[in-house]
Amino acid sequence: MENGVRRWLVNVSQWNPSEAQFASVISLFPVDEQTAITRYIKFEDKKRALVSRLLQYSLVHEVLGIPFDKIIIHRTAEGKPYLKNSIDFPFSNFNFNVSHHGDYVGIASEPLCLVGLDIVSITTPKQETELEFINNFSPYLTVLEWKNIAHAGSSEEMLAQFYRYWCLKEAFVKAIGAGLGYGLRRLEFHHTNWTGISVYIDGVESKKWRFSLSKLDEKHWVSIASGLPNKADELCCSNLSLPELGFTFRTVEELISNVN
Amino acid sequence: MASVTGTAISISARPSRRSLQVFNGLSVVKSVSFAGQRKSIPSIRSHPATSRFRVSCAAKPETLEKVCNIVKKQLALPENATVAGHSKFADLGADSLDTVEVVMGLEEAFGITVEEDSAQSIVTVQDAADLIEDLVCAKSA
Numbered sequence: 001m002e003n004g005v006r007r008w009l010v011n012v013s014q015w016n017p018s019e020a021q022f023a024s025v026i027s028l029f030p031v032d033e034q035t036a037i038t039r040y041i042k043f044e045d046k047k048r049a050l051v052s053r054l055l056q057y058s059l060v061h062e063v064l065g066i067p068f069d070k071i072i073i074h075r076t077a078e079g080k081p082y083l084k085n086s087i088d089f090p091f092s093n094f095n096f097n098v099s100h101h102g103d104y105v106g107i108a109s110e111p112l113c114l115v116g117l118d119i120v121s122i123t124t125p126k127q128e129t130e131l132e133f134i135n136n137f138s139p140y141l142t143v144l145e146w147k148n149i150a151h152a153g154s155s156e157e158m159l160a161q162f163y164r165y166w167c168l169k170e171a172f173v174k175a176i177g178a179g180l181g182y183g184l185r186r187l188e189f190h191h192t193n194w195t196g197i198s199v200y201i202d203g204v205e206s207k208k209w210r211f212s213l214s215k216l217d218e219k220h221w222v223s224i225a226s227g228l229p230n231k232a233d234e235l236c237c238s239n240l241s242l243p244e245l246g247f248t249f250r251t252v253e254e255l256i257s258n259v260n
Numbered sequence: 261m262a263s264v265t266g267t268a269i270s271i272s273a274r275p276s277r278r279s280l281q282v283f284n285g286l287s288v289v290k291s292v293s294f295a296g297q298r299k300s301i302p303s304i305r306s307h308p309a310t311s312r313f314r315v316s317c318a319a320k321p322e323t324l325e326k327v328c329n330i331v332k333k334q335l336a337l338p339e340n341a342t343v344a345g346h347s348k349f350a351d352l353g354a355d356s357l358d359t360v361e362v363v364m365g366l367e368e369a370f371g372i373t374v375e376e377d378s379a380q381s382i383v384t385v386q387d388a389a390d391l392i393e394d395l396v397c398a399k400s401a
Contacts, residue, residue: 039348039350039351040351040353041337041341041347041351041352041353042337042338042341042352042353044353045353101355126336127333133361136360136361136364137360140360166357170356
């Protein structure tokens with residue numbers, strides 16, 4: 001039975017379309033989406049944007065059975081995509097989130113809980129040292145988080161620690177649809193070697209949010225934030241205690257073939 | 261927090277408020293407020309937010325050129341990519357990490373501090389250059 005939960009990933013470095021192939025895939029989407037995709041200057045950004053749409057539409061099509069050309073996805077003022085089509089119970093709270101960075105584009109969906117997803121690609125800074133780079137983000141880290149990063153060991157390890165915290169914070173902010181203006185320093189992540197992750201918001205531990213953080217490869221990490229919407233009673237939602245579903249790798253070719 | 265209105269400059273610790281969207285029928289936090297120093301990432305939007313702080317003078321060509329170079333370098337754009345005043349940050353592929361870095365880079369290069377409210381009205385590279393010109397003028401005034 002369809003439960004509305006998905007975790008998909010595409011490795012875009014494995015898709016190298018010709019101009020004609022790219023044009024043919026982009027034509028699957030409404031004009032406003034096409035414009036949004038082609039606005040990007042770098043081809044890699046165009047590609048990630050296209051695969052992001054492909055994942056969104058494919059997922060909605062698969063989970064809810066809406067034909068591709070009937071799917072309407074809008075964005076909030078903060079830029080979060082959401083499904084405009086009205087959906088009946090049990091999927092009336094169905095929501096999804098996408099992320100892309102480096103070689104990966106990912107999507108996660110949930111029927112009830114709010115879900116946020118973030119992928120980070122750990123890149124060694126080119127114009128400064130790791131510590132200088134991380135220091136740029138010190139306003140967005142709490143004292144505890146900063147201490148954990150500073151004590152991580154080598155500069156590579158410190159960089160990796162920073163990126164993990166960033167990934168979790170972004171996943172949370174994206175789940176709540178707050179956009180870039182959210183005060184990231186309000187969030188403090190507690191964990192035991194990056195498992196059993198919980199968030200403290202303004203110093204208070206939140207029981208409504210669950211996080212997972214996994215390694216995709218040497219340079220890429222992905223985090224999922226899922227939280228009970230305010231209206232839901234903690235008791236009524238057993239979803240939060242289920243083990244986190246792993247990611248399924250999809251290919252662009254496979255997704256396109258499922259379109260019709 | 262430095263704010264520029266016309267030719268006057270006022271410094272105040274003004275709390276900034278963010279109201280989060282009611283999303284898909286699930287209302288999350290309606291509004292949050294916190295005082296004092298910048299705690300949120302200066303966000304560069306794809307469309308301008310209503311801004312009460314209008315920039316009073318356009319950037320000098322050298323300022324714009326310097327901003328373009330910093331942005332181009334920070335975003336690792338290809339050699340043939342044109343970054344000009346009309347270029348929108350969103351189209352250049354800046355993500356949240358890039359945004360923080362670009363603003364930091366601009367702050368360091370020009371010796372200024374960009375406040376998040378001003379940064380919110382930046383859509384194009386020209387907007388950034390104009391804002392910087394204003395802050396630089398204000399600093400030396």
